Amino acid sequence: xTPEVKAKIDKLVSENKIMVFMKGSKLMxxxxxxxxxxxxxxxxxxxxxxxxxxxxxxxxxxxxxxxNWPTIPQIxxxxxxxxxxxxxxxxxxxxxxxQMVEVALAS
Amino acid sequence: xxxxxxxxxxxxxxxxxxxxKVVGDGEHxxxxxxxxxxxxxxxxxxxxxVYAALQAEMASxxxxxxxxxxxxxxxxxxxxxxx
Numbered sequence: 339x340t341p342e343v344k345a346k347i348d349k350l351v352s353e354n355k356i357m358v359f360m361k362g363s364k365l366m367x368x369x370x371x372x373x374x375x376x377x378x379x380x381x382x383x384x385x386x387x388x389x390x391x392x393x394x395x396x397x398x399x400x401x402x403x404x405x406n407w408p409t410i411p412q413i414x415x416x417x418x419x420x421x422x423x424x425x426x427x428x429x430x431x432x433x434x435x436x437q438m439v440e441v442a443l444a445s
Numbered sequence: 446x447x448x449x450x451x452x453x454x455x456x457x458x459x460x461x462x463x464x465x466k467v468v469g470d471g472e473h474x475x476x477x478x479x480x481x482x483x484x485x486x487x488x489x490x491x492x493x494x495v496y497a498a499l500q501a502e503m504a505s506x507x508x509x510x511x512x513x514x515x516x517x518x519x520x521x522x523x524x525x526x527x528x
Binding site: 371402406407408409419420421422423424425428429 | 503
């Protein structure tokens with residue numbers, strides 16, 4: 339991963355309380371797993387930023403190295419990697435995701 | 446293409462004392478892994494331990510999707526009673 343790609347990712351995850359690297363966009367998710375995450379965040383009704391890695395191959399590879407996580411989507415809350423689709427669903431079902439999001443948005 | 450048995454063996458080799466169940470169609474897989482090694486670790490760490498066993502297959506996207514459910518023996522007990 340080039341320093342420029344890393345800097346770009348650093349900027350995205352630090353400037354956005356809730357940042358999702360996904361396939362497609364909020365309105366047009368291109369993959370079921372990415373769609374899961376979008377649906378969960380929409381249900382929580384919180385503001386979040388997304389980046390379509392299909393349109394940015396450098397970030398598509400770089401993000402996997404950045405978080406040591408091989409798949410997309412990837413969710414970051416308050417700059418911290420939280421997980422992918424499976425973990426988002428588990429955290430949502432346990433109510434932990436709501437807490438994490440509220441803390442992040444309140445800070 | 447890769448078989449669920451191959452995926453299961455790779456995880457088993459890496460997480461020696463884990464109980465592993467894998468189902469899949471050759472590209473999309475679901476795995477349940479029960480191991481005491483997960484104790485005290487976050488979900489992300491647990492899943493990263495499993496992904497580490499399949500690094501090449503994940504990077505090359507031989508495995509397109511891998512849904513993971515990770516448990517310690519204790520949480521598995523609780524989960525199976527709840528079901």
